[in-house]
Amino acid sequence: xxxxxxxxxxxxxxxxxxxxxxxxxxxxxxxxxxxxxxxxxxxxxxxxxxxxxxxxxxxxxxxxxxxxxxxxxxxxxxxxxxxxxxxxxxxxxxxxxxxxxxxxxxxxxxxxxxxxxxxxxxxxxxxxxxxxxxxxxxxxxxxxxxxxxxxxxxxxxxxxxxxxxxxxxxxxxxxxxxxxxxxxxxxxxxxxxxxxxxxxxxxxxxxxxxxxxxxxxxxxxxxxxxxxxxxxxxxxxxxxxxxxxxxxxxxxxxxxxxxxxxxxxxxxxxxxxxxxxxxxxxxxxxxxxxxxxxxxxxxxx
Amino acid sequence: xxxxxxxxxxxxxxxxxxxxxxxxxxxxxxxxxxxxxxxxxxxxxxxxxxxxxxxxxxxxxxxxxxxxxxxxxxxxxxxxxxxxxxxxxxxxxxxxxxxxxxxxxxxxxxxxxxxxxxxxxxxxxxxxxxxxxxxxxxxxxxxxxxxxxxxxxxxxxxxxxxxxxxxxxxxxxxxxxxxxxxxxxxxxxxxxxxxxxxxxxxxxxxxxxxxxxxxxxxxxxxxxxxxxxxxxxxxxxxxxxxxxxxxxxxxxxxxxxxxxxxxxxxxxxxxxxxxxxxxxxxxxxxxxxxxxxxxxxxxxxxxxxxxxxxxxxxxxxxxxxxxxxxxxxxxxxxxxxxxxxxxxxxxxxxxxxxxxxxxxxxxxxxxxxxxxxxxxxxxxxxxxxxxxxxxxxxxxxxxxxxxxxxxxxxxxxxxxxxxxxxxxxxxxxxxxxxxxxxxxxxxxxxxxxxxxxxxxxxxxxxxxxxxxxxxxxxxxxxxxxxxxxxxxxxxxxxxxxxxxxxxxxxxxxxxxxxxxxxxxxxxxxxxxxxxxxxxxxxxxxxxxxxxxxxxxxxxxxxxxxxxxxxxxxxxxxxxxxxxxxxxxxxxx
Ligand SMILES: Nc1nc2c(ncn2[C@@H]2O[C@H](COP(=O)(O)OP(=O)(O)OP(=O)(O)O)[C@@H](O)[C@H]2O)c(=O)[nH]1
Ligand SMILES: [Mg+2]
Numbered sequence: 001x002x003x004x005x006x007x008x009x010x011x012x013x014x015x016x017x018x019x020x021x022x023x024x025x026x027x028x029x030x031x032x033x034x035x036x037x038x039x040x041x042x043x044x045x046x047x048x049x050x051x052x053x054x055x056x057x058x059x060x061x062x063x064x065x066x067x068x069x070x071x072x073x074x075x076x077x078x079x080x081x082x083x084x085x086x087x088x089x090x091x092x093x094x095x096x097x098x099x100x101x102x103x104x105x106x107x108x109x110x111x112x113x114x115x116x117x118x119x120x121x122x123x124x125x126x127x128x129x130x131x132x133x134x135x136x137x138x139x140x141x142x143x144x145x146x147x148x149x150x151x152x153x154x155x156x157x158x159x160x161x162x163x164x165x166x167x168x169x170x171x172x173x174x175x176x177x178x179x180x181x182x183x184x185x186x187x188x189x190x191x192x193x194x195x196x197x198x199x200x201x202x203x204x205x206x207x208x209x210x211x212x213x214x215x216x217x218x219x220x221x222x223x224x225x226x227x228x229x230x231x232x233x234x235x236x237x238x239x240x241x242x243x244x245x246x247x248x249x250x251x252x253x254x255x256x257x258x259x260x261x262x263x264x265x266x267x268x269x270x271x272x273x274x275x276x277x278x279x280x281x282x283x284x285x286x287x288x289x290x291x292x293x294x295x296x297x298x299x300x301x
Numbered sequence: 302x303x304x305x306x307x308x309x310x311x312x313x314x315x316x317x318x319x320x321x322x323x324x325x326x327x328x329x330x331x332x333x334x335x336x337x338x339x340x341x342x343x344x345x346x347x348x349x350x351x352x353x354x355x356x357x358x359x360x361x362x363x364x365x366x367x368x369x370x371x372x373x374x375x376x377x378x379x380x381x382x383x384x385x386x387x388x389x390x391x392x393x394x395x396x397x398x399x400x401x402x403x404x405x406x407x408x409x410x411x412x413x414x415x416x417x418x419x420x421x422x423x424x425x426x427x428x429x430x431x432x433x434x435x436x437x438x439x440x441x442x443x444x445x446x447x448x449x450x451x452x453x454x455x456x457x458x459x460x461x462x463x464x465x466x467x468x469x470x471x472x473x474x475x476x477x478x479x480x481x482x483x484x485x486x487x488x489x490x491x492x493x494x495x496x497x498x499x500x501x502x503x504x505x506x507x508x509x510x511x512x513x514x515x516x517x518x519x520x521x522x523x524x525x526x527x528x529x530x531x532x533x534x535x536x537x538x539x540x541x542x543x544x545x546x547x548x549x550x551x552x553x554x555x556x557x558x559x560x561x562x563x564x565x566x567x568x569x570x571x572x573x574x575x576x577x578x579x580x581x582x583x584x585x586x587x588x589x590x591x592x593x594x595x596x597x598x599x600x601x602x603x604x605x606x607x608x609x610x611x612x613x614x615x616x617x618x619x620x621x622x623x624x625x626x627x628x629x630x631x632x633x634x635x636x637x638x639x640x641x642x643x644x645x646x647x648x649x650x651x652x653x654x655x656x657x658x659x660x661x662x663x664x665x666x667x668x669x670x671x672x673x674x675x676x677x678x679x680x681x682x683x684x685x686x687x688x689x690x691x692x693x694x695x696x697x698x699x700x701x702x703x704x705x706x707x708x709x710x711x712x713x714x715x716x717x718x719x720x721x722x723x724x725x726x727x728x729x730x731x732x733x734x735x736x737x738x739x740x741x742x743x744x745x746x747x748x749x750x751x752x753x754x755x756x757x758x759x760x761x762x763x764x765x766x767x768x769x770x771x772x773x774x775x776x777x778x779x780x781x782x783x784x785x786x787x788x789x790x791x792x793x794x795x796x797x798x799x800x801x802x803x804x805x806x807x808x809x810x811x812x813x814x815x816x817x818x819x820x821x822x823x824x825x826x827x828x829x830x831x832x833x834x835x836x837x838x839x840x841x842x843x844x845x846x847x848x849x850x851x852x853x854x855x856x857x858x859x860x861x862x863x864x865x866x867x868x869x870x871x872x873x874x875x876x877x878x879x880x881x882x883x884x885x886x887x888x889x
Contacts, residue, residue, distance in 0.1 A: 007329035007410050009610070016611035017567040020552040024624055024665070049565070049611070051596045053557035136401040140386030143400045159387050159398065163732040164424050164648050166431035167721045168567070169662055173730040187412055189403045195321050265317035272320075293388055 008196060012045065015184040017168055018147060019049040019131070022182045023056045025172035026129035029182075030122070033059040033086065035071045035078075036248045038133030038185055040202050041193050045184065046131075047082060057131070058085040062121055064113035065090060066101060066250035068226050074205045089121035101252045102231060109250070115298055119155050128174060131182045137189045141293040147186045153177040157296045194271065198264050208267060210244040210259040221255035246271075327410040328538050333399075333429040335453035336439035338418035341470040343396050345439060345508035346415045347380025349530065352515035355404045356383060367391065374509070384415050397422055399429045408534045418449060423456070423695040424648040427735060430457050431721070434539055435464040437529070438489070442475045442505075446488045452681040454489075458496040459644060459697065459737065461717065464536050465493060467503040468529060473510055477520040495684060504529055541608040547571035547579070547630035548711065548719050550664030554623055555613060563594050563613040564622055566665070569718020570711075571630060572607035573614070580629050581622045582709040583637045589617040608718075625666035627709040627719060635711040635719055636740055640673070641702045643713075643736035647692040649726060653700070654691050659733060661704060663722040669705040670724075676701060677870045685885065686866045688878060692734075699739070699870075713737035774854030778812045782851040784844075784876045788863035789886035798886060799860035806856055814850055816843055818861035837868040844872035851880055 022029050031046055033039050046055040061075060079086035091099075094112040101109040122130055136143045146162050148170045163171050174180060185193070197204060214225040216236045223230070225238050230252060232238070243256035244267070261267045312320075334342035350356050356364065364383055371391045372379035384400045385391055396417040404411050414429035416422075418439075430436065436457040440450055454465060467489045475481050486503035493501040504513055505521050506529060512518030513528045527535070548569040555563040573579070577590045593603040594613040606612045614628065622628070629635060641661075647653050653672060661670040676699040678689035692698045713720035724734040775781060785802070787795040799815055806813040818839060822829065826842055829835040840863045847857040863869050873881045 004326070005607075005610075006325045007327050008325050010329055013567060013609050013611040017552070020565055020611070021665070024553050048596070048599070050553075050555060051613070052561060052563070052594070053555045137403045140383075140400075143384075143386050143402060144398045145401075159389075162398070164428045164735065165732075166428050166723060166735045167717060169664075169721055169723045171662070171723060171725050171730070171732045173660065173725055175730065187401070187403070189405075191324070191405075195325060198321060199325070268321065269317050293386075 008192060008199070011188055011192060012048075012196070014168070014187065015042075015045050016049040018170075018182065018184040019046055019055075021168075021170055021172065022129050022131055022184075023050070025170075026180070028125065028127045029057040029129040029131060030060045030125060030127040031055065031057055031131045032118075032133070033061050033075070034133065034248075035061065035067070035075045035205060036133070037193055037197060037204055037208065038135065040204055041188070041196050042131070042133040042185060043078070043082070043084075044196075044200060044202055047084075054084060058087050058125075060121055060125070060127075060130075061086065061088050062114060062117045063088050063090050064109070064117065064250050065095060066109075066113070066229075066252060068205075068207055068224070068248065068251045068254075070207050071205055071248060074203075078203075087121075087125070089117060089124075091117035091120055100229075101250060106253050110253075110295075111298070115295065122155065122179065127179065129172075129180045129182055131184065133185050134183050135188050135190075135193075136183075136186050139292050141296060145183060145186065147183050148172060149181040149183065150174070151179045151181060155179065156298065157181075159293070159297075190271065191268075194264070194268050198268065204264075205248060207245045207248055209263065210242050210261045210266075212240050212242050213256070214238050215241050215243060215256060222257070224251055224254070224256055226251040323407075324405070324410075327405055327408065329410050329412065330435060330533065330536070330538050331412040331414070331433045332435040332437060332533065333414040333416050333426070333433045333457075334437050334439060335416050335426055335430070335457065336418055337441065337444065337447045337449035338395060338420075340418060340439035340441045340444075341381075341508040342418060342437075342439045343381035343384040343400070343415055344379075345437070345468060345470065345506070345514065345529070346400075346402060346413055347383040348508050348511050348514050349413075350383060350402065350404060351380055352511055353404055353406065353530070380508075395419060397425075399425050406530070406534060411533065416453075418453075420449060420452075420695070423452065424646065426453055427456050427460065427646045427648075430460040430462060431735065433457075433462060435466065435533070435536055436462050437466045437468050439508075440467055440469050440485055440489065442469050442471050442478075442481055442485065445485050446492065448682050450489070451492055454492060454498065455496050455679075455681045455684070456646070456697070458498050459646075461713065461737075463499065463539065465498050465501045466529065466532055466536075467501055468508075469503055469505050470508050472505045472512065472520070473507040477505070479505075479521075479523045482524075502526065502532060504532065541570060543572040543607045545570040545608070545716070546633050547573050547577075547628075548635065548716055549573070549612075549614070549628045550666070550709075550719065551622060551624055551626045551628060552665045561594075561615070562619075563615050564628065565611070565613045566628070567611045567718070568606060568608040569664070570608050570716045572605060573630075574605045575602075578631045579616075580631055580634070581620060582627045582629055582635065583707045584621060584626070585637075586620045586622075587631070588620045591615045591617050625664070627664060627666075629709075635709050635716075637707050637709050639704045639707050641670075641704060641708060641710060641722070641736075641738060642676075642740075643700060643702070643722065643738045644679075644697065645692065645700045645724075645734050645736045646697050647694060647734050649731060649733040650694055652691040652693045653734065658727060659702075660725040660727055661702065661708070661722055662725065663708055663710060663738070664719055666706075666708055668708060669727075670702045673701040673703045675699070676874075679866070683885070684866055686870045688873070699867075700736070702736075710738045710740070712740040771854070778854050780811050780854070780856060781880075782854050782856060783880045783882065784847040784851055784857045784859060786859045786861065786863065786869065786872065786881070786883040787886050788861055788869065788883060790862060790864070793886040795860045795886040799858050802858055806858075811856055812854065813856045813858065815858045815860070816846060818843065818859075818863075821861075833865060836862060837865055840865075840868050840872055841875070844875045848876050851876065 099112045146165050215222045244259045261270045367382045368379040373394050400415040402413040416426040416429040482505045506513040515530045549566045551564050551566050553565040592615045593606045657672045677686040678698040711719040720738040722736045726733045789795045803815040826839045850857050
């Protein structure tokens with residue numbers, strides 16, 4: 001008899017309840033699939049929540065065109081393997097205007113290609129609920145988030161205008177044009193996510209595992225040279241180092257860490273000894289203090 | 302050097318698999334901090350995270366920088382800033398919204414809701430409490446137990462929290478005075494007894510300096526108890542009982558093809574296995590569970606499922622069942638009703654008023670409802686109740702709702718999943734209130750007799766009016782009939798006061814009757830004991846007698862223990878608002 005109900009089982013049951021509420025309460029929900037470890041867990045939970053049916057919503061990836069190539073390969077393979085409806089959105093205006101992380105700076109690039117791109121995609125799809133894999137333990141303003149987080153007509157987050165959220169009874173009502181961001185993994189920690197991946201043997205993007213990769217050192221971070229679009233600054237040179245990534249975003253903006261961890265177990269072991277937070281490698285978080293709260297107000301996930 | 306993450310440390314030579322299996326089995330405990338503004342709630346959480354190594358180096362560097370800019374500690378490390386994450390909070394040095402934090406030790410995983418103390422944000426505290434099994438009530442040693450301390454403890458108990466730790470903080474400022482600590486401890490423990498929180502524990506701490514938080518303090522040789530973290534690791538976690546009555550609100554119907562129709566939901570209480578007979582409410586149709594369906598890669602169909610698992614059930618028969626229905630075991634049914642009575646926390650600026658229309662949500666069911674009436678308002682300071690016809694922001698009261706459709710509910714005390722509701726404003730879609738269903742039939746309810754309808758064959762008195770009318774009686778006795786209840790614990794002097802009052806009325810020529818609770822027990826109530834229910838019933842009988850006597854024109858004085866505000870409120874309704882007066886003779 002399966003009497004052992006672990007804290008991971010409890011988190012899973014809670015997340016599935018949230019996913020089902022979302023599917024039942026909204027007209028056009030969508031799952032924001034960003035390919036990383038959190039998305040991997042989120043997608044697995046969505047498959048489980050509606051089995052034997054497929055999730056009753058599509059997956060959406062907002063592609064900034066600067067993602068690691070391995071991410072894109074993994075994304076397409078995953079959608080195919082699971083037989084789910086994956087949609088990819090690229091901000092074509094941004095692309096035409098030549099926005100990129102170097103010429104425009106990380107801030108403008110993220111704002112145009114990611115935040116604006118996301119808003120475009122949500123508007124075009126007329127999605128009234130966007131499910132994301134953000135966790136409260138990632139960052140201090142996220143720690144204040146609701147599970148069903150209200151956004152106005154302009155996709156803006158107003159921390160003062162959030163609804164009290166009691167028990168697992170969610171207020172899913174919105175007016176035309178308003179929307180809700182849903183975070184089923186709110187109560188998961190980084191360790192919980194890895195543990196779940198390990199326990200369920202879920203495939204992850206190989207970039208999480210250490211391997212010899214070409215990198216340059218820039219502003220104290222190790223940037224992977226994923227293609228020939230990365231302009232080398234004077235004095236920079238490409239070296240091969242054994243590295244892996246704790247979080248995945250646009251490759252020129254994701255700092256790698258030197259590591260020997262080639263297996264999932266080894267990653268977890270390294271994480272247990274880590275002295276810095278997982279988002280530390282995210283260069284965009286550090287543009288200005290209170291940075292995440294501001295980006296969220298503008299509609300960032 | 303301990304690892305800087307909070308998570309349990311790996312043992313020397315332990316394999317990752319073994320470690321993960323160990324960590325996975327950690328019990329999960331959800332707790333909140335509460336108490337008055339500035340008592341040190343956020344500092345305590347910051348301290349817990351810091352001393353268990355949960356603050357990463359990059360966060361620590363940011364914290365040191367922030368402490369210089371926004372800190373309230375004169376440039377020293379302000380640990381509250383590790384928790385107060387919103388700009389407005391850091392600027393004002395207060396907590397506005399609940400912060401959710403996570404950490405784990407070798408024994409437990411914790412989810413923390415750090416709640417605001419400011420009265421204006423009481424609803425956020427109630428929100429936090431709805432998710433938790435334990436509350437840490439912070440008390441500033443200089444100020445002692447305040448109204449806000451009591452309000453928060455009361456809300457915690459209302460929301461079903463059974464475990465409370467009183468952290469008497471800022472002991473460094475009062476010179477680690479044991480006397481001061483004991484006085485606060487006594488007052489808090491007494492208050493907890495009145496609101497039904499068993500065995501509260503008090504700890505003398507300094508959140509700022511870390512005394513008795515993770516490590517035992519050398520300043521408190523007189524304190525033999527545990528530091529806060531040890532208490533958190535030791536308190537028993539309430540697990541849902543598999544023997545409870547089975548309840549599962551249906552969230553979603555899965556219909557991938559014509560051969561499969563599954564009902565998805567999270568089990569709110571009890572357990573279920575294939576072959577069990579179940580009933581679908583509100584329709585009342587019966588069927589049997591065929592499968593607890595699971596994918597082959599998850600191990601295939603389950604032989605058993607229990608709360609709080611999320612599952613998919615299929616039935617033997619083609620019964621009608623859809624979102625919002627509740628699947629229950631045969632045996633004790635929940636109430637299927639349009640009229641719902643609940644304790645409500647009002648969360649909106651505009652007051653709740655009679656006749657107001659709202660959307661109600663309970664389980665997966667949503668329906669429109671109307672406020673029939675506010676029965677009473679709770680005064681959280683005195684725990685008394687008072688008549689009211691509105692509830693304002695952050696007020697708590699008992700209300701009666703009339704739903705457009707029938708809803709399936711249990712008493713909140715019996716099952717949170719089917720007894721917790723929210724009310725949503727129909728215009729703004731804001732969450733306007735949170736309610737805990739109270740049923741006359743639920744265990745622990747003292748309402749059974751109060752609400753039992755009289756036999757229908759008995760005609761009511763007003764059907765055949767007396768030949769003597771009320772005005773004539775008033776003229777004869779020169780008095781308006783009324784009932785005065787003097788209540789309080791044994792030894793509070795209520796009987797003596799009642800006799801004196803009776804003497805005074807008599808001397809003034811009034812027609813007066815004095816009824817003593819003890820005297821009632823010798824005859825009219827000799828079948829009753831001293832349980833909460835029986836005390837309530839004794840008061841009801843006294844109130845019934847008082848009503849009859851009032852109808853005859855007499856003034857009635859009642860001397861009763863009457864400890865339960867709800868019972869007193871019902872007595873008031875029974876005797877009649879304008880004839881009723883209650884005086885607290887209690888020492889407290
Ligand atoms: N001397 C002393 N000061 C303390 C202690 N704990 C907290 N403080 C100070 O008390 C002030 C308020 O602390 P907070 O942790 O922000 O209080 P809070 O209870 O979270 O306040 P709200 O969330 O706004 O209700 C800060 O200046 C703290 O540094 C303590 O043990 N000793
Ligand atoms: Mg605080």
